[in-house]
Amino acid sequence: MTVEAVKSLRSNMGIPEGDGTVNAAIARCILNMDAYVLLAGGTEKVRGIQRWLNGRYWQRPAYTIGPCDGIYSRSVQQALMIAIQYELGLEPTGNFGPGTQAGLRANQLRVGDSGIFVELFSAACVFNEPVDDYRTNQRSVYDDQLAEFVRAFQRFSQLTVNGNGDYQTWCQLLVSSGDPDRPATGSDTRFEITPSRARWLWDNGYRIVGRYLYDPPGSTLDKEIKPGELQTIFDAGLRVFPIYQDNGRQVSDFTYSIGYQHALNAHDLAVGYGFNKGTVIYFAVDYDATQDEIDSNIVPYFQGVVAGLASRGKRYVHGVYGSRNVCWNVTQKTFARYSFVSGMSWGFSGNLGFTLPPNWSFNQIKEFTVTNGSDSFDLDRDVWRAGSDPGVASVNDPAGPADAFIDYIQRLYDIAVQYNNGDRSPSQLVMEYIRHKEYGNKDLANQLGWWYLIGGYDTDFVAYANSRGMYIMKTFQDPFTGYELGVEHLMATANGHLVRPQGSNPRDANGGDVAGWAGDLMTFYVDWRTSEEQYASGRQFCQERLGVPGVNSSFGFNDLIEDADGYLIARAVRSGKTIVQAVRDHYLGGGGLRRFNDYFAQRWTTAENCKIAAHNALTAFEPTLFAARLQLISMAGVMLPEVMANLPEGADKLDDFEQGFVDALLARMGMETRMRSTYQANQRKHLAHAMEQRSEGR
């Protein structure tokens, strides 16, 4: 019996069963905590690579048999590195040293290549998936499909996009710094940026620099922004992004109340420097925090940061600086807008076995000393991701992030009032104008589809507004989360709910819902069905990808915000407000602070209603919903939910997915409520404290 058990274990490890012998390497595996069967959260694809690595290298002296649990982790990353070093003919160390780097330079890959390096390269690609919606498989021939994934990975990682397994791509797949000598346009430093340093930065290709808001008492670094320094930076054509670090080098530096105090201090300092409303401030976690520490201290610290910034009116938005794992956790659990990744610490446990977070804006890849004539200063080279945090190019601007959007709505509304055709309200004309191109006039199917779902738009008003110089604004920054919101989707949702308001039964769904949450849910259902290999459970798929901050998906966090805001704006307009009043109240008043709770309460009221409405949207035989499902689901080559519900176990799987939708909404509401209640509790505490101090003063 024991022999059979050992044979089974060896088979699970991916090594030959043999006669069931236990040697030292296998005995070590029996005594450690590694698993050799697929665990929850793992995939067969990763497990296949783990077994392949074990099977190929287990008898090599420097190789340790790794887990086969399907989960990409530090040990898997190390195993891959050792395998590469063996294939390069090096003495394996597991480190990304000069020998490994030289070896990879000599083994660059392209379409048509085959062999062991393609197998190792494609395995590394699998460990770094998904990249947006792209996935791949391990393979021995470098084909077009692998090149397509590599191009997506290169785009995501801000590398040269060529689809080849070149040196920079190898590095980026294997270590968090990637190639530390690759071109970068970002930087950060504790040194003052003087005119000559600013000139040096510009001349050497840098366009943005991170500077510290604060230098704590007792520090000898003198790292805070100096008077006049920001103007020096701007005069040189550079932009700046603010960093807040007060120690932050050990777990005891992070608690909720410390985070709260840091946020208050950061806010006051940023206001003092004149940073504009909506600026992202990066709060630093400058050490290798473990998962336990992240859960126990780091996340609560950032919850404190959020509450502290909220107590000052949400003028600034929080970002996070830290290892990849810290950035992932803080983003998902506290809605951090951007991640500034400390990639150069590639040996950090928080960087090994984790992919770049989807919301990364800066990747710190190298620290070096700049010698500029007689001057020298330390500089960190940061890869800035195009399209992410632009930093700031000026200070003391009077406008907030949503002000331009509200002004735009006001101008468009004034034109709609002048137009006054009596058929549609000016607010509806504004919504139609903004959504008409993407949601109504893209091609014939788009035109007919949206006409059927939410009606046509006034073409004469479009021409009228265009002749007065109006245009379609694409995005604006949400003042509460810092996320870029899509104006066209927002207004299509509002338009849909305005002209097709929900019926008396909150469990029903209609064409207006398709313009908002129901359409997004149908598209998301397609994503789930096409990712079934990774996500057998629809509920888990929703948990990981539906409306999750920092995670790119077809129903992302910004989509959910747009659905909620569009619904609430439509409700406000239906109750008699103009669209200008509605957006002003929502984005300048406090409406956006409780958007998810208001959305849920007004649209569905209860979780049960929400789930039944989701079921109806996906399966009810109602002409509008069915037509939408045909276009959004069937045409994508995916079975309709009503078909799935009639397959064996299909009803349960669909029910699981629908529950995932409800869970995702409840999770966002819970986070919003926690943030608001902690903010209010702290407000009460601070008020009480102030009263005490005042009475003591008397």
Add this chain to the structure above:
Amino acid sequence: MEYAASLIPFLVLLAIPAFSVWRVVKGLRAGDWNRPGWFGHAAWAAGCLTVLAWLRGLLSGGLDSERACTDWHHQPFDAAYREAHREEWFRLYPLTNKCNAHYDLVPAWVNPAIAVFFLLFVVSVVGLVWTTTLRLKRP
């Protein structure tokens, strides 16, 4: 399995002209095709198939052709090309909905099928009128 199941709603729609197709084939085999009823079934079947083929082509981009290109067909979406050929995406026939200069979302069989079914429809209507007229003139 997933793709095959996705075709179910279209198979259901194909059931609409199925009875008429069966009657047309049966009439051909029996040699009694030169009657108004046979041409009526032929016209109905050809008309339905024309509409279904056209709908198949029309819906090929879903509600969002950009997403259809990038996510469903893994093709680059060339916005500049789309804008330059904008009027083509609104044409009733021949249908076209391109992601870029080289890839059309409308399957290649759709436009020929529309043409053939429409031609059969016209011929069937002419046959229907012809046989009905002959029958009415019969003493």
